[in-house]
Amino acid sequence: MTTSLTVPLPARPIAGRLDFDALYRSSRDDIYAYVATLLRDPSAAEDVTALTFERALRRQRSYRPGRGSERGWLFGIARNAALDELRRRRRTSAMVTDPASDAPSPHDDAEQALRRAGVRAALATLEPRDRELIALKFHAGLSNGELARVLGLSESNAGTQLHRAMQRLRKACDATP
Amino acid sequence: MRRRDRTPLPEDVARDLAAIDAALAGDTADGELALLAIDVRDQRPRPDAGVIARLDARAADGFAPQTGAPRRRRSILPALAAAGALLVALVVGVTALNGPGDDRSGGSVALTQPAREPATAREALPTDDNASAGGDATAQKVAPSVSEAAPPLSASAPAPAPARSVERGATLALVTTPGKLDEIASGVVRTTDDLRGYVVSSAVESRGTGGSATFDLRVPAAQLQPALARLSKLARVRSRTESSLDITGAVVASRERVDALSAERRGVLRQLAAATTPAETEQARERLRIIDMRLARAQAARLQLRRRAAYSTINVEIATRRPSAGAVTGGGTWTPGDALHDAVRVLSIALGAALIAFAALLPAGLLAAALWGTWRIVLSRRRNGALDGAN
Numbered sequence: 397m398t399t400s401l402t403v404p405l406p407a408r409p410i411a412g413r414l415d416f417d418a419l420y421r422s423s424r425d426d427i428y429a430y431v432a433t434l435l436r437d438p439s440a441a442e443d444v445t446a447l448t449f450e451r452a453l454r455r456q457r458s459y460r461p462g463r464g465s466e467r468g469w470l471f472g473i474a475r476n477a478a479l480d481e482l483r484r485r486r487r488t489s490a491m492v493t494d495p496a497s498d499a500p501s502p503h504d505d506a507e508q509a510l511r512r513a514g515v516r517a518a519l520a521t522l523e524p525r526d527r528e529l530i531a532l533k534f535h536a537g538l539s540n541g542e543l544a545r546v547l548g549l550s551e552s553n554a555g556t557q558l559h560r561a562m563q564r565l566r567k568a569c570d571a572t573p
Numbered sequence: 574m575r576r577r578d579r580t581p582l583p584e585d586v587a588r589d590l591a592a593i594d595a596a597l598a599g600d601t602a603d604g605e606l607a608l609l610a611i612d613v614r615d616q617r618p619r620p621d622a623g624v625i626a627r628l629d630a631r632a633a634d635g636f637a638p639q640t641g642a643p644r645r646r647r648s649i650l651p652a653l654a655a656a657g658a659l660l661v662a663l664v665v666g667v668t669a670l671n672g673p674g675d676d677r678s679g680g681s682v683a684l685t686q687p688a689r690e691p692a693t694a695r696e697a698l699p700t701d702d703n704a705s706a707g708g709d710a711t712a713q714k715v716a717p718s719v720s721e722a723a724p725p726l727s728a729s730a731p732a733p734a735p736a737r738s739v740e741r742g743a744t745l746a747l748v749t750t751p752g753k754l755d756e757i758a759s760g761v762v763r764t765t766d767d768l769r770g771y772v773v774s775s776a777v778e779s780r781g782t783g784g785s786a787t788f789d790l791r792v793p794a795a796q797l798q799p800a801l802a803r804l805s806k807l808a809r810v811r812s813r814t815e816s817s818l819d820i821t822g823a824v825v826a827s828r829e830r831v832d833a834l835s836a837e838r839r840g841v842l843r844q845l846a847a848a849t850t851p852a853e854t855e856q857a858r859e860r861l862r863i864i865d866m867r868l869a870r871a872q873a874a875r876l877q878l879r880r881r882a883a884y885s886t887i888n889v890e891i892a893t894r895r896p897s898a899g900a901v902t903g904g905g906t907w908t909p910g911d912a913l914h915d916a917v918r919v920l921s922i923a924l925g926a927a928l929i930a931f932a933a934l935l936p937a938g939l940l941a942a943a944l945w946g947t948w949r950i951v952l953s954r955r956r957n958g959a960l961d962g963a964n
Contacts, residue, residue: 420632425620428628432618434960442624449628450636479956515612524960534597534610535617540590552580559586562593566609 414456419466420449426467426536427474433531434478434524444481448474468542471532475546518568526561533558657940738824738878741797742886743815747808751893754784760807761788761889768796768803770884788889797885804889811892820878827875834868 427448432441451473459469519527532538532546544554582590589606596607597614620628631637749757758777765772770792777786792800805813841864845857 424625424628428620428624429617438618438620438624441618442620442627445620446628446631446636449632453636476956479959482959483955511608512612512615515609516616519613519616528960530613533593534613537597540594550580552582555582555590556586559589562589562606562609565613566605569609 414459414466416453416456419452419470423467423470424449427470429535430471430531431474431478433535434475434528435481440481440485444474444477447477451477464545465542467538468545471536471538471542471546475528514569515565518565518571521568522561522565526564529554529558529561530565653944655941657944659937736821737819738821738882739794740818740820740881740885741794741816742818742888743797743801743813744888744890745801745804745813746811746890746892747804748811748892748894749808751780751783753808754779754786754891754893757807757891758786758788761786761790761804761891764800764803764807765790765792768792768800770796770800770887783893785893786889786891788887788891790887790889791884792887794883794885797887800885800887804887808891820881824875824878824882827871827878830871831868831875834864834871838864838868 424445428441428445431444431448432438435441435444448470452470455473459466463469519530522530529543529547532543533540538546540555540558541551543558544551547554549557581587592604592606593610596610747757754777758775762772762775765788770790773789773791775786775788778784790800801813801815838861841857841861845854845861848854848857
């Protein structure tokens with residue numbers, strides 16, 4: 397989320413409530429991170445990220461501020477686009493993350509590198525629904541309220557499910573050698 | 574759809590979630606859970622420079638669909654739902670427009686096919702016991718001479734098929750303005766006279782703001798259509814109904830009965846001439862008196878049938894109606910009361926039209942909403958099924 401965007405979006409009729417340019421700049425990397433975690437395919441993640449913004453631009457008049465934040469609305473579109481892609485492809489691929497993140501950071505010590513490798517392996521063993529919860533929370537940076545809106549759950553239910561997913565992740569980390 | 578649930582989180586869950594949020598916010602990284610949260614966050618996939626450049630380029634292009642990309646298959650369910658809803662609306666609309674009660678429309682013309690009267694003489698003619706006095710009274714009137722419907726019966730030659738005798742009638746409802754009622758009534762009488770018909774009865778009622786009139790007319794059968802044509806020109810026709818009844822069987826039966834009674838009478842006259850005792854004479858005379866009475870009734874019935882075939886009945890009803898707005902002519906004035914009346918009428922018609930449209934569109938809308946809702950549920954389940962199938 398540190399990359400700055402200098403390319404202005406073309407002038408489009410905007411409903412007045414939605415600053416699409418700002419929304420794109422603030423959410424591009426988060427959308428990509430969420431979709432990439434869900435699809436585990438960087439190439440498909442790029443296409444679905446673009447498709448998400450294409451749909452959002454087309455449907456921006458359907459956004460209602462009273463029903464949640466702009467990011468929650470955008471991630472709802474991203475989720476549908478990603479699930480549509482999963483339906484279309486009907487195939488899975490191994491989770492591929494940024495190659496730079498696979499390699500230990502120069503600042504990481506050996507223990508930290510080992511711990512993160514264990515977390516990566518544990519994440520791969522989680523059920524898709526748990527992995528989606530973690531992707532929305534930790535990779536996309538959504539609040540619990542936004543997460544609930546994306547998944548169509550109540551906030552307390554979403555918090556409970558996130559807690560359970562973290563518990564399962566901890567168990568998976570403990571089980572990982 | 575987001576469910577509303579105000580159930581508070583358990584204390585341990587709320588505490589762990591707060592710790593996760595604090596760790597992600599950089600406030601603290603103490604504890605196993607906080608470290609795990611940071612480690613998980615660090616697993617976040619990041620787009621490389623090439624991905625960012627391509628996304629930004631597409632953003633600058635307004636995220637236009639790429640020409641080389643395969644077009645995503647669109648579901649046909651929404652189109653089917655729209656088509657189904659349109660079909661239902663069409664069916665309901667047509668049903669509403671063609672439903673019963675078409676006689677509400679003005680200027681209708683109804684034609685009925687000739688019906689057949691009972692063919693047997695017993696069914697068609699009054700018997701000696703039940704011949705009504707009314708029938709006798711009408712028989713006293715002299716009907717205009719018409720050609721005999723069938724030739725007289727002959728004992729030796731086979732009887733040819735009789736010409737058809739048909740009784741025709743019509744009902745005409747006219748509408749005019751109150752000021753023209755008398756003029757129209759005079760026109761009805763004048764038309765009847767011109768066509769050598771006659772007025773059986775008439776009633777004209779004039780009131781201050783309206784009135785009505787009814788006429789029972791008889792015109793020669795051959796003049797029925799010209800009469801209707803001329804009467805229809807007198808005022809606006811609200812409805813016109815024509816009917817016809819085939820009375821050939823009754824005509825033939827009445828003639829046969831008259832012939833039979835005449836033959837019987839001749840026989841009794843011969844018996845009277847041959848009577849030799851006072852008792853035989855008295856018996857023949859009594860018999861002759863009874864036959865004469867029956868013969869008179871039969872001839873009256875025969876004349877009545879002839880007249881029914883020779884003359885057509887026209888019932889004319891004239892009603893008055895207030896002129897509509899903008900149609901005031903002559904001495905009529907358009908008052909504010911008239912304006913209010915017309916405004917209410919316009920609103921009533923508009924409301925009725927809106928009600929019909931609503932009735933036609935409501936089932937279509939409900940069907941479309943049900944199909945759309947079903948489609949959304951199916952799509953949501955398919956998407957979640959895709960997530961469950963991924964690994």
